[in-house]
Amino acid sequence: MAAEEEEEVEWVVESIAGFLRGPDWSIPILDFVEQKCEVFDDEEESKLTYTEIHQEYKELVEKLLENYLKEIGINEDQFQEACTSPLAKTHTSQAILQPVLAAEDFTIFKAMMVQKNIEMQLQAIRIIQERNGVLPDCLTDGSDVVSDLEQEEMKILREVLRKSKEEYDQEEERKRKKQLSEAKTEEPTVHNSEATKLSNSQGGGEHFAYPPSEIQES
Numbered sequence: 001m002a003a004e005e006e007e008e009v010e011w012v013v014e015s016i017a018g019f020l021r022g023p024d025w026s027i028p029i030l031d032f033v034e035q036k037c038e039v040f041d042d043e044e045e046s047k048l049t050y051t052e053i054h055q056e057y058k059e060l061v062e063k064l065l066e067n068y069l070k071e072i073g074i075n076e077d078q079f080q081e082a083c084t085s086p087l088a089k090t091h092t093s094q095a096i097l098q099p100v101l102a103a104e105d106f107t108i109f110k111a112m113m114v115q116k117n118i119e120m121q122l123q124a125i126r127i128i129q130e131r132n133g134v135l136p137d138c139l140t141d142g143s144d145v146v147s148d149l150e151q152e153e154m155k156i157l158r159e160v161l162r163k164s165k166e167e168y169d170q171e172e173e174r175k176r177k178k179q180l181s182e183a184k185t186e187e188p189t190v191h192n193s194e195a196t197k198l199s200n201s202q203g204g205g206e207h208f209a210y211p212p213s214e215i216q217e218s
Contacts, residue, residue, distance in 0.1 A: 012074055012082040013093065019068050019094050029099050032060055033116050039111040046106075054109050063101035 019025055034052050063068060069079060084086060102109040 008078070008083045009082055010087060012078050013085060013087045015072060015074065015152060016079070016082060017093065017096050019072075020100070025064055025099075028060065032057060033113060034120065037113045037117040037120065040110060040117050042114050046110065050113075051106075053105055055112075056108060058103045061100060065100070123188065177203070 034055075039047075039053070065079075069075070081095065083100070087093060094101075098112065102112050106164065117152055
C-alpha cells in the first residue's frame with residue numbers, strides 16, 4: 001500500500017509540475033507579475049499596496065489551480081500531500097513551485113516581485129543605452145535621483161517590453177498554425193501527384209497498344 005501511495009504522490013507531483021510549466025499557468029502568472037511588480041522595492045517596510053496585490057495574486061493562483069485540479073481529478077488532500085512530499089522539496093521542484101508557494105507566503109511573494117521589477121528595470125536600461133548610446137545621468141554620476149522624464153521613459157519601455165513579448169508569442173503561434181496548415185495541404189497534393197503519374201502511365205500504355213492492331217488491319 002505504501003508503494004501505491006508513493007506512486008500516486010509521484011504522479012500528482014509530476015502532473016502539477018507539468019501544469020506549472022505550461023502556458024495555461026505561466027502566461028497569466030507572468031502577465032500579473034510584470035504588470036504589478038513596478039511598485040515593489042527591496043525596503044524592509046511593506047506597504048499596504050503590497051498586501052492588496054498579494055491578495056489579488058492569491059486569488060489568481062487559487063482559481064488557476066482549482067480549475068486544473070478539478071479537470072484532472074486531483075482533490076485538495078492529494079495536492080497538499082504532494083506539496084509536502086520529499087519529491088516536492090528538491091531544488092528543481094522548489095523552483096517550479098515557487099509561484100504557488102508565493103500565494104501563501106508573503107515573504108516569497110515580495111522577493112519574487114522585487115526580483116522581476118529589477119529584471120525589467122535592467123531590460124529598460126539596456127534599451128535606453130542601446131538607443132541613446134549612453135546611460136541616464138542618475139546611473140552614471142552616483143545619484144539615486146531619477147528624473148520624472150527618466151521615470152516615465154522607463155515606464156513606457158517596460159510596457160513596450162511586455163507588449164513585445166505578447167506580440168512575439170502571438171507571432172510564434174501564428175507561424176505554428178501556418179506550418180500545420182501547410183503540412184495538411186501538402187498531403188493531398190502528394191496523393192494527387194501520384195494519381196496523375198499513374199493515370200499518365202496507363203494512358204501511355206493504351207497509346208502504344210493501337211499501332212500493332214492498325215498494322216494487322218492493313
